[in-house]
Amino acid sequence: MYAITQTEKTLFEKGALKITDQRVVFEEETYLIEDITMVDIQKIDPKPTGGIGLLIIVLLLICLGFVNSDVIGEYARIGVGLSSGGLLVLALMMMNESFAVWIITEEKVAEVFRSRKEAAAQEIADVLNKARAGAGPRSVPPK
Secondary structure (H helix, E strand, C coil): CCCCCCCCCEEEEECCEEEECCEEEECCEEEEHHHEEEEEEEEECCCHHHHHHHHHHHHHHHHHHHHCHHHHHHHHHHHHHHHHHHHHHHHHHHCCCEEEEEEEECCCEEEEEEECCHHHHHHHHHHHHHHHHHHCCCCCCCC
16 A cells, blocks of 8 residues: 655545545555556446345235234334335335446556446546546656
């Protein structure tokens, strides 16, 4: 991990992501801006299987709560209703699309940011491209 020097200008910092005019630091990985050959945003479509599975569980819990309400009591029915509502919200969240920002270097392809908001992903991509434009030409060592 590189220490950020005083000559570096921080362009963006949020959570585990820090972008300066010289490097990108994400979690434990550091990428030099001059090594980044491309920045890409990808729309990640949700896999509906997890959300559909949770919806089926919610429906089963609701049916169980109403069928057995005389046996297990009013409090149990309320508990089943609340847990069903929580699972329903989780299922709907799992079915939302997200957007990932990827950087590509000669050595690897890495995801450095993910958001459910396209504008947030675009902001990160714009900051990375601005940093790349300011990095200038890559110095290639002589052979």
